[in-house]
Amino acid sequence: MRSVCAWSALLAAGAHAGGLGIFELTPPLIPLVQNAGSPALFPVGDCFGFALEEATIDDMQKAMQNGSLTSVSLVTCYMRRTFQTQQYINSVLQMNPDALAIASQLDAERSAGKVRGPLHGIPFTVKDNIGTKDNLETTAGSWALLGSRVPRDAHVVAKLRDAGAVLFGKATLSEWADMRSNNYSEGYSGRGGQCRSAYNLTVNPGGSSSGSGVGVGANTIAFSMGTETDGSVINPAMRNSIVGFKPTVGLTSRGGVIPESEHQDSVGTFGRTVRDAVYALDAIYGVDSNDNYTLAQKGKTPNNGYVPFLSSKDALKNATFGIPWNSFWVYANAEQQKGLGELVKLIQSAGATVINGTEITNYQTIVSPQGWNWDYGTSRGFPNESEYTYVKVDFYNNINKYLSQLTNTKIRTINDIVQYNNDNAGTEGGFPFPNGNPAFASGQDGFLASLATKGIQDQTYFQALEFCQSSTRNGIDDALSYKGKKLNGLLVPVDPGQSYQIAAQAGYPLVTIPAGVYSDSGMGFGLGIMQTAWAEAELVRWASAIEDLQRTSSTPYKRTLPTWRGYLQRNLPVPL
Numbered sequence: 095m096r097s098v099c100a101w102s103a104l105l106a107a108g109a110h111a112g113g114l115g116i117f118e119l120t121p122p123l124i125p126l127v128q129n130a131g132s133p134a135l136f137p138v139g140d141c142f143g144f145a146l147e148e149a150t151i152d153d154m155q156k157a158m159q160n161g162s163l164t165s166v167s168l169v170t171c172y173m174r175r176t177f178q179t180q181q182y183i184n185s186v187l188q189m190n191p192d193a194l195a196i197a198s199q200l201d202a203e204r205s206a207g208k209v210r211g212p213l214h215g216i217p218f219t220v221k222d223n224i225g226t227k228d229n230l231e232t233t234a235g236s237w238a239l240l241g242s243r244v245p246r247d248a249h250v251v252a253k254l255r256d257a258g259a260v261l262f263g264k265a266t267l268s269e270w271a272d273m274r275s276n277n278y279s280e281g282y283s284g285r286g287g288q289c290r291s292a293y294n295l296t297v298n299p300g301g302s303s304s305g306s307g308v309g310v311g312a313n314t315i316a317f318s319m320g321t322e323t324d325g326s327v328i329n330p331a332m333r334n335s336i337v338g339f340k341p342t343v344g345l346t347s348r349g350g351v352i353p354e355s356e357h358q359d360s361v362g363t364f365g366r367t368v369r370d371a372v373y374a375l376d377a378i379y380g381v382d383s384n385d386n387y388t389l390a391q392k393g394k395t396p397n398n399g400y401v402p403f404l405s406s407k408d409a410l411k412n413a414t415f416g417i418p419w420n421s422f423w424v425y426a427n428a429e430q431q432k433g434l435g436e437l438v439k440l441i442q443s444a445g446a447t448v449i450n451g452t453e454i455t456n457y458q459t460i461v462s463p464q465g466w467n468w469d470y471g472t473s474r475g476f477p478n479e480s481e482y483t484y485v486k487v488d489f490y491n492n493i494n495k496y497l498s499q500l501t502n503t504k505i506r507t508i509n510d511i512v513q514y515n516n517d518n519a520g521t522e523g524g525f526p527f528p529n530g531n532p533a534f535a536s537g538q539d540g541f542l543a544s545l546a547t548k549g550i551q552d553q554t555y556f557q558a559l560e561f562c563q564s565s566t567r568n569g570i571d572d573a574l575s576y577k578g579k580k581l582n583g584l585l586v587p588v589d590p591g592q593s594y595q596i597a598a599q600a601g602y603p604l605v606t607i608p609a610g611v612y613s614d615s616g617m618g619f620g621l622g623i624m625q626t627a628w629a630e631a632e633l634v635r636w637a638s639a640i641e642d643l644q645r646t647s648s649t650p651y652k653r654t655l656p657t658w659r660g661y662l663q664r665n666l667p668v669p670l
C-alpha cells in the first residue's frame with residue numbers, strides 16, 4: 095500500500111491480465127492539483143473521462159455498457175484515489191493484489207455478452223473482519239492472525255463475487271470491532287493504524303467499520319461492507335455523511351465473519367445513495383447453512399430483492415412516521431435537533447403524517463441518558479439486565495468457535511489472543527497505556543472481561559439476554575403502533591447513539607441517511623429510520639423517498655462532500 099512500486103506493479107498486472115490496455119486508454123489521467131484552502135482540497139479527478147466523484151453504481155454501469163469505461167479502468171481509478179488519499183485517511187488496510195485481474199475477467203465476460211447484474215465490475219471493500227479465502231489476510235486488524243487461513247470466503251463475500259462485484263481490498267477498522275477495549279481510539283488497529291475521516295481528521299472517524307464509512311464518504315470506493323454488533327455500521331455511516339444499512343440479525347449471514355455476539359452481529363452495507371446500499375444488500379442477503387440464524391428469514395423476504403421498493407418522494411404522501419421524542423430526540427444536541435426538525439418539516443410538506451411523541455415503551459429504564467453505553471444495565475445496578483453481560487459471554491464462545499476453523503495459526507482461543515497482546519504490548523496494547531499502545535488506553539480490558547466469563551451461560555446471562563431482547567423489541571413494536579394503525583417507521587437521530595443501541599439489542603433493522611454536518615467538527619449526522627424485524631422493505635421505501643426529497647429540494651440537510659478539516663494533524667488517540 096505504501097510504495098509507488100506496488101502501484102506500478104499493479105498497473106502492469108492489470109495491463110497483462112486482461113490485455114485490456116489501460117495504457118491505451120485516452121485521454122490520460124488528469125494531473126491532481128491540491129488546492130490548499132479550497133473546499134475541493136483533494137479533487138477526485140476524472141477517470142478516463144468518466145466523472146468519478148459521487149458517481150453512482152448506475153452511472154458506472156451505464157458507462158461500462160456503452161464502452162466508455164471498463165471495470166479495469168474503474169479499479170485503476172479507485173486505486174489512484176486510494177493512493178492519493180491513503181496518507182490522510184487510511185481507509186484501506188490491504189489492497190487486493192488480484193483486483194485488476196478479477197476486473198479484467200469481468201470485462202471479458204461483459205464483452206462476451208454476459209452481465210451478471212447491477213454490481214458487475216463494481217469495486218468494493220470489506221471490513222477486515224470479513225473472511226476472504228484469497229491472497230488477502232483476514233485479521234480484524236490484529237497482527238495476531240497474520241498468515242492464518244480461513245476455511246472459505248465469508249458467505250457475503252462469495253455472494254458479492256457471484257454478483258460480479260470486484261473485491262478491491264480490506265477496509266481499516268477498530269481492532270477486533272471494538273470488543274478488545276473499553277477505552278480506545280476509534281478506527282485504530284495494530285495492523286491498520288489510525289483511520290481518519292475526510293470530514294475532520296482529528297476526531298473519531300466513526301466505527302468500528304471505520305474504513306468502510308470513511309472510504310465511501312471520501313469517494314475512494316464505490317460501496318463497502320461492514321459489520322455491526324451495536325452501532326458499528328450506523329455510526330461510521332452517519333459520521334461520514336453516507337447511507338448505512340444495518341439489517342435484521344439473520345438477514346445477512348455471519349458465516350465466515352470474525353464474530354462478536356451471535357445475538358447482535360449483522361453484516362451491513364454502505365453507499366453514497368440508498369440505491370447503492372440496496373444493490374449491495376440485495377447481493378448479500380439469504381440463507382446460509384453456516385449461520386443458522388439466517389433460517390429465520392424464510393418467508394419474510396421479498397422474492398425479487400429490495401430494489402423494487404426504492405421510491406420517489408411522491409410515496410411520502412402515503413406515509414405516517416412516529417417521532418420518539420422523549421426516547422431519543424431529547425439527547426440530540428441543538429444543532430442536530432434543528433437540522434433533523436427542518437427535515438421532518440420537509441417530509442411533512444411532501445405529504446407525510448408525523449406523530450410526535452410515540453415512545454419506546456419503558457424508555458425511562460432501557461435508554462441510557464448519557465449516550466451509548468452497552469453496560470447500562472450494570473450502571474443502573476442490574477448486570478442481569480445489561481447487554482454487555484451476554485456480549486462478553488457470546489464473544490468468548492463465538493470467537494473460540496471461529497478460531498477453531500482457521501488453519502496456519504497458533505491462535506486457537508481467546509486466551510491465545512490475550513497472551514499475544516501481552517507479548518506484543520507495543521503494537522497490540524496488551525496492557526493499559528503507557529505500558530502498551532496509546533490507542534488502547536485501557537489495554538485489553540474488554541478481552542479480559544470476556545475471558546473472565548469462561549463463556550458460561552448462567553442465569554444472569556439468560557436474564558440479561560431475555561431482558562434486553564424483549565424490552566427493546568416490545569418497546570420498538572409499541573412505538574410503531576399508533577391507535578391500532580401500524581406506522582411506516584420511527585424517525586430518529588442516530589447521534590449520540592441510543593437509537594442504534596436499542597435497535598441493536600432488539601436485532602431489528604436500522605438505516606441512516608445523511609442529514610447534514612455539524613458546524614464545529616464538520617462531521618456528519620444522520621436521520622435514522624427504525625422498524626421491526628424483517629421490515630427492510632419499509633426502510634428501503636422511506637429512506638429512498640426521503641433521499642429523493644432532499645436531493646430535489648434546496649435543503650442543506652443532506653449529503654455534502656468532505657472538507658478535509660485538520661488534514662495536517664495526526665493526533666492519537668482521537669477523541670471519542
Ligand SMILES: *[C@@H]1O[C@H](CO)[C@@H](O)[C@H](O)[C@H]1NC(C)=O
Pocket residue numbers: 153156157160161162
Ligand atoms: C456513456 O455513458 C456515460 C454515463 O452515462 C456518459 O457519460 C457518456 O457520455 C456515454 N458515452 C457514450 C460514448 O455514449
Ligand SMILES: *[C@@H]1O[C@H](CO)[C@@H](O)[C@H](O)[C@H]1NC(C)=O
Pocket residue numbers: 386387
Ligand atoms: C443455532 O445453533 C446454536 C448451536 O447449535 C444454538 O445454540 C442456537 O440456539 C441456534 N440458533 C438459532 C436461531 O437457531
Ligand SMILES: *[C@@H]1O[C@H](CO)[C@@H](O)[C@H](O)[C@H]1NC(C)=O
Pocket residue numbers: 408409411412
Ligand atoms: C398508498 O397506499 C395504498 C395502500 O397501501 C396504495 O394502494 C397506493 O398505491 C399508495 N399510493 C402511493 C402514492 O404510494
Ligand SMILES: *[C@@H]1O[C@H](CO)[C@@H](O)[C@H](O)[C@H]1NC(C)=O
Pocket residue numbers: 417419435438450451
Ligand atoms: C415534539 O414535541 C416536543 C414536545 O413534546 C417538542 O418540544 C418538539 O419540538 C416536537 N418536535 C417535532 C419535530 O415536532
Ligand SMILES: *[C@@H]1O[C@H](CO)[C@@H](O)[C@H](O)[C@H]1NC(C)=O
Pocket residue numbers: 277278527535536
Ligand atoms: C480513557 O483514557 C484516557 C487516556 O488515559 C483518559 O484521559 C480518559 O479519562 C479515559 N476515559 C475513560 C472513560 O476512562
Ligand SMILES: *[C@@H]1O[C@H](CO)[C@@H](O)[C@H](O)[C@H]1NC(C)=O
Pocket residue numbers: 476478479557558561
Ligand atoms: C435482576 O435481578 C434483580 C435482583 O437483583 C431482580 O429484581 C430483577 O427482576 C432481575 N431482572 C431480570 C430481568 O430478571
Ligand SMILES: *[C@@H]1O[C@H](CO)[C@@H](O)[C@H](O)[C@H]1NC(C)=O
Pocket residue numbers: 294296297614615616659660
Ligand atoms: C475538528 O473537530 C473538532 C471537534 O469538534 C474541532 O474542535 C476542530 O476545530 C475541528 N477541526 C477543524 C480544522 O475544524
